[in-house]
Amino acid sequence: MRYLLRRLGHALFLLAGVSILAFLFTALAPGNYFDEMRLNPQIASETVAALRAKYGFDKPLPVRYASWLSSVIHGEMGFSLAYNSPVAPLLLVRARNTLLLTVTATLLSWAVALPLGVWSAERLGHLPDRLLSWGTAALLVIPDLALALGLLALAVRSGWFPTGGMASVSFETLSPLNKLRDLALHSILPVTALVLSALPLLVGHVRAAVADVLNAPFLLAAVGHGIPRRTLLYRYALPAAANPLISLLGFSIGALLSGSLLIEVVMSWPGLGPLLLEAILARDLYVVVGGILFSTLFLVGGNLLADLLLYCADPRIRTESSGQ
């Protein structure tokens, strides 16, 4: 239990640090939301100054951070000037969409990578394994952007999938089942792009980790005890190879998240990605900070999940942390 609490402590600490840094950098970056207003001759400079004062932009940075923190506690996370609303509800909808994409892609890519890696490890050095290695290597060198554009082109040509957005225009009128179907159809393209971009690395790692374990004496012993092949691979080899893979899981969530921000922009998926992009261009300070914070939250959450899994998967970590 200590282990988890400590991990949680780390996570909170990290989050606080990131918020300060994000705040600092966005505040220090040249220009702010009011610059454009100031250039506009129709708006009096007094109005701009009044607005600045209203949103507290005339106060020193630590004071602004403190008031932002208090608004975080109140569940607002500051105020978006561009959308003229508190940041939190704005972000929550977007974050939900991003999460939908990232989680689906994570689950799917692991669901493909695990059996594929195990399959490949079992045939290490033989033809099927070599072919797979070539395939994943080829996939690895294609940039995510090219992958996404390629998929888009395919969708446009074939007309099989919708090419952008998250829902059809008629979404609200559909029955719940059809809503789900519509959502699934729209997410196929971005999820596929994400899975394809994450897959090579995951398969490679699974393959290496399992191949390593397959030579271990306890597996030979298990063969000697007549344990059937499937049990051997999935009940013996995979759990023993799990530790590096679980750490990789935390990392893969991060990688998929950053990949997702890009793909969202390309495929106009209404997630954090496009919002963050707009906010940065508009210098909508609190939205940027909030977006960064949410992304960090996902990352930290992913790693926390990985730690939790590690704790469950490896009894050696458990006994170590409970002090025997």
Add this chain to the structure above:
Amino acid sequence: MRLLVSSMKVDGSADGPDMQPLLKVENLVKRYAKRSLVGAREELLALHGVSFTISPGSTLAVVGESGSGKSTLASCLACLESPTAGNIWFEGKDIVTLGERARQQILPQIQLIFQDPASSLNPRWSVLEILIEPLILRRKFNREEMSQRASSLLERVGLSPDIVERAPNELSGGQRQRLDIARALAHEPKLLILDEPLSALDCSVQAQIANLLMELQSSLAMTYLFITHDLAMAAHLADEIAVMNRGRIVEQGPAEQILKQPRHETTRQLLAAVPRMVRALPALEQ
């Protein structure tokens, strides 16, 4: 061989009982503090006030089960770990309290030999490189002298000089152990700490290495601290035996006496656990 005779600084008259011991260990304590994440401190007493002396040119065997503290003793003596309390006098100097500089001077004279030389020999180095390394550290020799010394070291431990180009993992277990001994000898040590040097080897190879150790002892007046759980081999090689149990020496004395009249329960148990061969002499069968 001639080159190594210089390490015979220990005077040849090794048997006088009143001469200064080479190694004197006084009340050695090693405590491991283990801090668990819950915050409670657990203490593990690995050595519990161990004292003994070894006179030059003799062999002390330390015998005990695993977990009795004998390996901790070895690493304390070789300065791989520092003891929690106590003194280790080597030729009259206390290496525990000695300054870093002075200790570095003494350390090469105490060499440690492990059970599994495969893990203590750098697998990427050739035999020659392994043997030359300690010579380079001493900065006394040119290349020519060094390779000459390396081959005389090999000869000394019964290895053919032809193997200098090989890597340790191309050697057999026995050859590797010989190589490790040669590597230790390159430092011209006075004390060899042998930590289970035989237990990973085959019986016939064990006998070869045991004989080698005896040869080296008589030709170089080497002093051994022989750590083992094999009482039979201990009795064969050692002048004195110290039996350890739970961080203490529970019985100590001349090898023969320990075997014939074991006083402590631990010694008796160890003796009982030695698998005995049915010898050709029917009288020995129980």
Add this chain to the structure above:
Amino acid sequence: MSGEIMGVLGESGSGKSTLAVSLVQLLPSNGEISRGAVHFEGKDLLCAKPDELQQIRGRRISLIFQEPSLALHPTMRAGEQVRQVLAAHSSPGKSALHQRTQQVFAEVFPEDADRISHSYPHQLSGGQRQRVLIAQAIACGPSVVIADEPTASLDPATQMEILAVFRTLRERLGLAMIFITHNPALLSGFADRVLVLYGGQVVECGPAEAVLRSPRHPYTKALFESIPAVSQERGNGRKMKLPVILGDSSRLSWPRVGCPFEPRCRERMNICTEREPALVNLSDSHAASCFKYES
């Protein structure tokens, strides 16, 4: 023979471990069994199909591997590891499986069986791990257990303890055992028959009593002499050297002409380099492969 303990004695390179894995065809991929047959319950194992083999391994013949710390799955509870072996060869209900697992544990752990079956390998001592391996091996009631150096990494006292476990099991379950070791002392008073391997060949075999007490092959003789005895007297306080076998056995390679032990043999003759000696019967049960006994 059933219920018999056969001691296989050999040093590294003698082929003793290869023998163990060959019997159930677990050779590494670079190895191949070129000829011969393994007769088990009237069937040749070397001709068995993979499926058949999988059914035989663990169920009829089981293996106990060298290093108990390496031969157990690190993140699986001891009980589960035994349960898996049982599940691989039978499909009773869950509770029956559990019950059988408990029985097996009780067999090798007179006390504390329950706690140990819920422990992970790293929480157990060397001796306990070895007992878990034994539990795995006897779980399905095999008729033969092959133990490859099962005690090599253990303390002498634990070693004796494990041997005692084997002895009890033999008496209770009528288990036949192939006990592979490099230490002849372990076999005395334990094995019924002894097979001495050198360079991949049987150089001597016979009843344990006879082989251990009066070895006939030069290798066996020299090997036994090189082991120090606890009760050895020292000639007036001077340390004596052990009689040794010169050289090294680990670098033997094919092809080879003559007796494998010839290069290290003290009693070599001219004929030794010319051809391989065959096993010669010295009595109706004791045999050695040496030209000394050929007539």
